[in-house]
Amino acid sequence: MFEHRWGQKSLTPEDFDTFHAGKLAEINSYLTQVTNQNQELPCYGEEEIRTLLANRTDILDTLRDTFRLIGPDPGNDPEVFTHVPPIERFTSLPEISYKGADGNNYRRLVKYVPVHIAEHLHDLSNSCNEYITLHTPAGAPKRPGLIVQSGYRSPWYQAIVMLRVIEQYGSANEALRHVTISGQSQHSDPKKTAIDFMVIGNLEGKRTANPESGLMDDTLSFENSMEFGALLLHGPENGFWLPYYPDPKAPLSDLSPSGIKFEPWHWQFVGREKATELMTELHIYEAVAARREAISLSTHTQ
Numbered sequence: 062m063f064e065h066r067w068g069q070k071s072l073t074p075e076d077f078d079t080f081h082a083g084k085l086a087e088i089n090s091y092l093t094q095v096t097n098q099n100q101e102l103p104c105y106g107e108e109e110i111r112t113l114l115a116n117r118t119d120i121l122d123t124l125r126d127t128f129r130l131i132g133p134d135p136g137n138d139p140e141v142f143t144h145v146p147p148i149e150r151f152t153s154l155p156e157i158s159y160k161g162a163d164g165n166n167y168r169r170l171v172k173y174v175p176v177h178i179a180e181h182l183h184d185l186s187n188s189c190n191e192y193i194t195l196h197t198p199a200g201a202p203k204r205p206g207l208i209v210q211s212g213y214r215s216p217w218y219q220a221i222v223m224l225r226v227i228e229q230y231g232s233a234n235e236a237l238r239h240v241t242i243s244g245q246s247q248h249s250d251p252k253k254t255a256i257d258f259m260v261i262g263n264l265e266g267k268r269t270a271n272p273e274s275g276l277m278d279d280t281l282s283f284e285n286s287m288e289f290g291a292l293l294l295h296g297p298e299n300g301f302w303l304p305y306y307p308d309p310k311a312p313l314s315d316l317s318p319s320g321i322k323f324e325p326w327h328w329q330f331v332g333r334e335k336a337t338e339l340m341t342e343l344h345i346y347e348a349v350a351a352r353r354e355a356i357s358l359s360t361h362t363q
């Protein structure tokens with residue numbers, strides 16, 4: 062059984078790269094096929110993953126090692142992430158197709174959110190879409206509205222995501238700055254699940270899209286987007302807060318006070334009262350404003 066190892070962080074990122082770097086491309090291409098063929102994969106627990114990969118023990122070993130990686134501690138309680146609820150406890154968001162900022166067509170696979178969050182997410186999307194429509198300049202292309210890039214991810218699915226990101230950045234150390242270790246991600250919390258939103262297309266037509274997703278998904282694009290403005294306004298009243306907010310002491314830093322990268326697209330559901338309290342008591346609006354001010358100053362002095 063792997064579960065008892067989840068809390069044991071015993072593998073350095075460097076060791077991980079030494080063991081697995083040579084094989085990662087092949088493993089990831091196999092896992093991409095598996096992901097495309099199993100749309101419920103984000104909700105799979107250990108048993109389902111073991112059945113699915115029964116003839117690929119090498120991949121199971123590699124996944125297990127992602128659980129063992131030593132990385133920044135996001136401060137989440139690992140206890141709550143070991144339970145993967147049955148699929149009936151989730152609502153599926155259907156697959157969508159869209160045009161990326163590079164003009165190519167992409168599809169986002171089916172995503173899952175816990176049933177108790179779906180209604181709040183629906184209300185949040187409606188409010189944000191109204192905001193976006195209202196604030197889109199006359200003549201500008203119509204925006205597709207708030208889109209969920211990532212919802213619930215079981216710890217096993219998180220491990221699969223981690224492998225892809227390690228290959229993308231070329232090292233486990235760098236990947237750990239972008240993705241939380243399996244068993245510690247807020248996306249794997251079935252009660253207080255985090256949702257990632259995305260921005261499709263860009264208004265200035267300057268930035269290069271992520272070649273894989275076609276998304277304008279770097280931090281600056283997102284924080285300058287109307288989608289982010291809408292989330293700041295309507296997130297808390299619908300139960301969502303911004304856990305990886307900018308560091309008020311170092312507004313231009315990439316890191317949030319948690320030690321995780323500042324992630325304007327990552328909103329965690331904690332309920333209306335708690336979300337409002339956290340946004341206020343941690344002075345998150347002030348931190349966002351301080352960062353905007355610092356960015357505007359640094360652009361003007363260049």
Ligand SMILES: [Zn+2]
Nearest residue numbers: 255256257327
């Ligand atoms: Zn996230």
